[in-house]
Amino acid sequence: MTHLLKQKLNYTLWILCYCFPFLVYSQTTSIDSLQSDYKLDAVDSTKATQITGDANYSLTISYFGNMVFHPGLRTNLEKKWKVKHKHKLKSKKRKGEFTLSKSRELVPTTGIGFYMHPRHYGALFVDGGLKFRKSRSKSYKRTIKRWHLGTGMGIYRSFLPETYKVTDDKVKKVFLPGRIYFYPYFEFGLERSWRKNPNHASFFSVNTLFLMPYNTTIMPLLNLQIGYRFKFDKWIK
Amino acid sequence: MENKFNILIIKLLITFPLWISSCGNEQLSDLSETIYVRRNGADMPARIFGNGSDKIFLIILHGGPGGDGFTYRLLDFAKKLEKHYALVYYDQRGQGMSQGHYSKDDVSVEEMVKDVGALARVLKHKYGSDSQLFIMGHSWGGTLGSAVMITEKQHLFKGWIEVDGAHDIPQLNRALVRMIHEIGNQQIAQGNSSNFWLDAQKTASKVDTTKEEMDAFGDLNSVAHNAEDHLEKADLINTPDNKLSFAETFSALTSQTNSLTSLITGISTQNILVEKGLETISLTDELHKIKIPTLLLWGRWDFVVPVDLGYSAYEKIGSASKKLVIFEKSAHSPMANEPENFNAEIINFIELHRD
DSSP states (O other): OHHHHHHHHHHHHHHHHHHHHHHHHHHHOOHHHHHHHTTOOHHHHHHHHHHHOSOSEEEEEEEEEETTTBOEEEEEEEEOOEEEEEEEEEEETTTEEEEEEEEEEEEEEEEEEEEEETTTEEEEEEEEEEEEEEEEEETTOSEEEEEEEEEEEEEEEEEOSSEEEEETTEEEEOSSOOOEEEEEEEEEEEEEEETTOTTOEEEEEEEEEEEEEEBTEEEEEEEEEEEEEEEOGGGOO | OHHHHHHHHHHHHHHHHHHHHTOSBOOGGGEEEEEEEEETTEEEEEEEEEOOTTOEEEEEEOSTTTOOSGGGGGSHHHHHHTTTSEEEEEOOTTSTTOEEBOOGGGOSHHHHHHHHHHHHHHHHHHHOTTOEEEEEEETHHHHHHHHHHTSGGGGGOSEEEEESOOSBHHHHHHHHHHHHHHHHHHHHHTTSSHHHHHHHHHHHHHOOTTSOOHHHHHHHHHHHHHHHHHHHHTTSSOOOOOOOOHHHHHHHHHHSOOHHHHHHHHHHHHHHHHHTTGGGOBOGGGGGGOOSOEEEEEETTOSSSOTHHHHHHHHHOOOSSEEEEEETTOSSOHHHHSHHHHHHHHHHHHHHHOO
C-alpha cells in the first residue's frame, strides 16, 4: 500500500509542477501587456484581432467520445497568454493584392469532462495544460483556419456500477466505487472560424490520455472531441 | 439564469455516479446487469445476462490470458443458453475491462484463483445463498478453472465444465507437435493446403519439447491458430456463423469491451504470467483432487489445446461424475463450431446436477 501512496503523491507533485506555473502566470498577465510586449502598431493590432479575436478568455464545450462511441462532454477554459502575428502582402492573378495573416498563440487551459462506457463505468476528469495554436487567413477568404497541439496533466476518477469488496471471504458493498488515476494528455486539433467573428470557432480534435497506474501498466485512452469555442470575457471579472 | 445553470451542473454531477450504478435490469427472469468484484487492488467486472429465475448461474472463464468475458456473448451459443440460465461474463484480473492498482506480485494464478472464489461469494451474497453456481473455463480459462477446482473452492460450485482447457502446458506442447506431424501427413496426402502443413511440420520439427523454448512455443501456437482456417477449407470443421446485426454491431462498439484497453492490459498481464512460468503450468497430477461433477468438452481438431489433454483429464479427475464429449466437427471453440450440440451437453449437465 505504501508504494501506491508514494506513487500517487509523485503524480500529484508532477501535475502541480507542470500546470501551476502556466495557470498562475496566465492569470497575472493581461492581453494589453501582451500586445505591448510585441509592440504592435495600431494597424497591426487591428489585423491581429481579425484572426485571433480580442477575447482574453474563451470557453470550449465539446462532445467527448472515448473511442469515438463512448459519449461524454468536456469543457475547457482558455486564456490567451502569448501571441505573435505576422502579416504579409501578397498578390495572386485572380484575387489581386491580399494580406496573408498568420498568428501563433500559447494558451494555458484548464478543463473538466466526463464520459460513459455504458455497462462498465463512467469517468470524470479534470486537467490543466498548454496549447500551441497557429492561425492562418487570407484577407479575401471568409474563414480562418487554425490547428493546435496541446499537452497537460490531470486527474481521472472512474465511477463503477454496483461493486462488492471481498476481504477474507467477507463481502461488503462499496460506496461510490471507482479508481483515481493520473494522466498526461496530448492533443491535436483543427479549428475554423468566420472572419467576422474570430472569437468563436468550431473545432475537431483527437486526444490521448495515458492513465497511470492502471492495473500494472499505463493505459492510453483515445478520444475524439467535436465542439465550439466562444468568447468568455464578460463572465470573468 | 446563472444560478439555474449552476444548479443544473451540480445536479448532473451528483446524479452522474448514481446513474452509472443504476444501469441494467435486475429482474431475475431477465437479468441484464454489470457488477464489479473488488479484491486485492483489482476491480473485475461480471456482466450477468439471462434467465436467473431458478438462480442457476454459469460463470464463463475466458481464454487468453489476455482475453475478455464479453466476447463470448457475441456467439450464438451464449444467447441461446441465456434463455435457460443466467450467464456471468467475467473479466479476470488485469484483462478485459478490469481495472485497479496493484503490483506485478499480485498477478499470479494463485491470485486469480482467489478472485474466482470472491466472484462466487459475491454472486451468493447478491442473489442468495441458495444460488447454484456452475463454472465453465475455455482454453486459458480451463487452466484457471482447473487451478480453482484443485482447491477447496471447488465446493462453491455445483459443477465444472472444461472446454478445450490448457491445464497442462508442457503436455499441450508435446501433443501439438505430434498432432501437427500426424494430421499434417494426412492432409498433405489428400492434397489439402500442402504448403501450410509442410511449413507447420518444419516449425514443429525445430521445437525441442523437453526444453522450455518460449519463442518456439509461440510459433507453434500461431501455427495452431492458423490451422483452423485450413481445416475449415478441408471441411473438417464447421464454419462458425456469427454474423452480427447492425444493432448488435453498434452495441458491441458502444457498450462492450474497449478493445484497445483490453489489448494493452491483456498483453501486460500475459507477459507477467509468462515471466512467472506460465509455460510450465502442469496440473494433470493434481486433477485427482477434483471431486465435483465435471464435464469435459473438446473439439476433435483442436490444435491450440489438443484433445489428448481431454483424455488425460478424464482419466485423472477424481470426481465420481465425469463425462468427456468430443465434438467431431470442431476445433478450439466447439461453442462456435457446433453451438447446438454444445448447448445440449451443457444443459444436460446442469439439469443433471442442479438441485
